[in-house]
Amino acid sequence: MFGRRRAGSPSEKKSPAAPADDAPPAAVYSRPHFLHQSAGERSRILDRGVRPVLFLPRNQRLAWNTGYAEVINAGKSIYNEDQATCTPIILKRRVSNVEDWVLLCPSEDMQNDEIVATYWGLFDGHGGPMAAIQTSKHLHHCIKDQLEEIFDVISNPSSIPPPMHLEEHKGKARYAKEKNISIENVIKGAVEIAFKKCDELIAQYQALHNQMGGCTALVVLHLQGKFYVASAGDSRAIVVQKNKILPLSNEFTAFTERQRIQHLAFLKPELLGEEFTRFEFPRRVKRNDIGKKILYRDYFMSGWSYKTAEEDDLKYPLIHGEGRQTRVMGTIAVTRGFGDHQLMVYDTDLHIKPFLSCTPEVTVFDLGQHEFGQNDVLVMATDGLWDVMSNKDVEDAAEKFLEDQKHEPRRFTMLAQYLVLKARGIPQNIDWMLEDGSFASPDDISVFVIPLHNLGGTA
Ligand code: MG
DSSP states (O other): OOSOOOTTOGGGOOOOOOOOTTSOOOOOOOOOGGGOOOHHHHHHTTOTTTOOOEEOOTTOOOGGGOEEEEEOOSSSOSSOOEEEEEEEEEEEOOGGGHHHHHHHSOGGGGGOOEEEEEEEEEEEEESSSHHHHHHHHHHHHHHHHHHHHTHHHHTOOSOOOOOSSTTSOTTSOOOTTSOOOOHHHHHHHHHHHHHHHHHHHHHHHHHHHTOOOEEOEEEEEEETTEEEEEEESSOEEEEEETTEEEEOOOOOBTTTTHHHHHHHHHHOGGGGTTTEESOBOSSOOOGGGTTSEEEEBOTTOSSOEEEEOOGGGGSEESEESSGGGOEETTTBSBOBSEEOTTOBOTTSSOBSGGGOBOOOEEEEEEGGGOOOOTTOEEEEEOHHHHTTOOHHHHHHHHHHHHHHTTTOTTHHHHHHHHHHHHHHOEEETTEEEOTTSSBOOOSOEEEEEEEOSSTTSOO
16 A cells, blocks of 8 residues: 555554563564565665665575565655565464364375465555554464364365264265355465464554554465465465466555445444545535535445535545545555554544454465466565556566566576566656656555475475
8 A cells, every 4th residue: 555644643642561581572663584684785775865675585486486576665664564584384283173074074085184285465555554563473383273173074075065064074964955165265264364363463462562554464375275365455466377467456545435434334324423524525525515415325225316515514524535545534545464453543533443344355366277388477466566567568478578578597586576666666756756757656666476386395
């Protein structure tokens, strides 16, 4: 998210709670550990006149030979508020589950005590870097914890549906009218619960250390031949495959989620106080509009209609702005993610968090349904890239670059670096400009490029 936000207002600030002796220490600002930056390099990247692109060091290798690059913003924050994580997740059967497992599965399946998944996460912070840092450190542990809860279900080598009860023998006859729930959907549920748990953790952490801010999250989890793509915010993942673009995620902003947010205001009007109206208008209603029929729309409408303007319509609209500049309560542009637990509308006692959601949309991409070539990749990036590059721009750049560099072993990190450089542009006077003369991205930009040809093997 890049844009106006009134975090840090006096109404947000509270006296810090005294941390308990066993409380986790406050996080310190850092970049992803796989960049292996020295202190000198860390200070150099804060130079806004240069905005050097950081990329995976030559001696460092990520899972699946993934490429990575990033650049700091042009001045909206003193820190790069994006964060990134790439790690294997080793799922183990819990000792307490062994008894259940004996009931569930034949003895030969007992040898399958471990499942290896791979996790990539991008987190775009706002109102400070700390929520993204905390999420980058904790979300994969929350996902591991939830997946291990259902280890026996997901390690089942057959395709039979998951049992209604974990204690249920898998050979037992099923109730004929029981819903047919797939294992995929149980994994999606585990990811959704993990996001909720992580947001609760961030809430505790922010209260304990008196820290503010929030972050979006985009996660790609590879598990048993499928990508589970969880999106809460406005980062984006696409597959680029032989002149084809396969979008894997949707963005959640005040613009795309207007109806959900207006509906909540309809159900709980007290969340608006005396400051806001839930109706959307093409512009702010003026006093001389009162009594006239004016265009508006409510939570149940995608189209527009007319209503007679009233005194209440003079209030500030809950959702206001155009396209990506649309804000909730005039404050925040993204509507899903972590943190923001103490975020309030400037100079009021109105909390914004009830309108935000940590629930991701999880899509499933079955790799077994596709054949991938040497240049096929999954590109995941924060909105700093997508603000100035379309899916087609990225596809064109990726296909040409990877073909030109087809003998270069580091070509996926080189592509990530190339995409970040294109979106960052070049400095001209006080602005950063693209090759075509339009404004480049002033936001933090982070890009993973995941090769798909060998599906986790050496590319
Ligand atoms: Mg951003």
